[in-house]
Amino acid sequence: MKKMFIIVAVLFISFLISCGGGEKKADSNSTVSSGEPVTNTDNPSYDPIRGEGKFTDVAIAATLDQAMAIEGEKVYTVKCSSCHKLTDEKLVGPGFTGVTGRHTPEWVMNFATNPDPMINKDPKVQALLELCLVRMPNQNLTDDDARHVYEFLRKNDGVK
Numbered sequence: 060m061k062k063m064f065i066i067v068a069v070l071f072i073s074f075l076i077s078c079g080g081g082e083k084k085a086d087s088n089s090t091v092s093s094g095e096p097v098t099n100t101d102n103p104s105y106d107p108i109r110g111e112g113k114f115t116d117v118a119i120a121a122t123l124d125q126a127m128a129i130e131g132e133k134v135y136t137v138k139c140s141s142c143h144k145l146t147d148e149k150l151v152g153p154g155f156t157g158v159t160g161r162h163t164p165e166w167v168m169n170f171a172t173n174p175d176p177m178i179n180k181d182p183k184v185q186a187l188l189e190l191c192l193v194r195m196p197n198q199n200l201t202d203d204d205a206r207h208v209y210e211f212l213r214k215n216d217g218v219k
């Protein structure tokens with residue numbers, strides 16, 4: 060009878076230990092994930108296709124709007140060229156070649172006007188930050204500036 064009691068006690072204790080162990084594992088998992096770069100899974104409200112900002116649905120024609128692209132080049136020269144080349148070569152930030160294929164128009168315009176929250180939340184920007192080691196500062200673009208510079212980036216990517 061005494062032996063039986065010991066066996067039950069041992070089983071009970073090992074059951075307790077295994078539960079405790081399970082909890083500990085869950086704890087250490089959550090510590091690990093909060094130390095990793097924030098991904099979309101951790102931010103269910105963040106939309107990595109659109110980014111975060113005021114632009115939700117930008118109408119883009121199949122052909123280039125030349126007048127907008129000319130205005131956009133001026134914005135680029137004054138506010139972007141110190142950090143972004145028009146080639147695929149990195150300066151302070153990534154080169155602009157192919158940028159309109161890497162992101163939606165909404166994403167580019169939201170990032171250009173509202174970089175801070177996107178740097179904190181967007182997995183693509185976090186990967187760039189690891190390469191560039193500089194957070195892109197807000198360039199205080201107007202909505203039109205953002206639209207025009209986007210058109211210039213399309214021109215740079217070969218849209219006619």
Ligand code: HEC
Binds near residue numbers: 138140167187191200
């Ligand atoms: C002071 C330097 C600096 C200036 C000025 C700057 N950027 Fe950036 N930009 C960066 C850096 C650095 C990154 C990479 C993300 C990060 O680390 O914040 C970046 C990333 C980007 C990206 C994403 C690029 C990709 O390949 O996915 C876009 C789009 C962008 N910038 C647009 C602009 C536009 C438009 C302007 C001008 C209105 C501008 N940036 C001005 C530094 C700058």
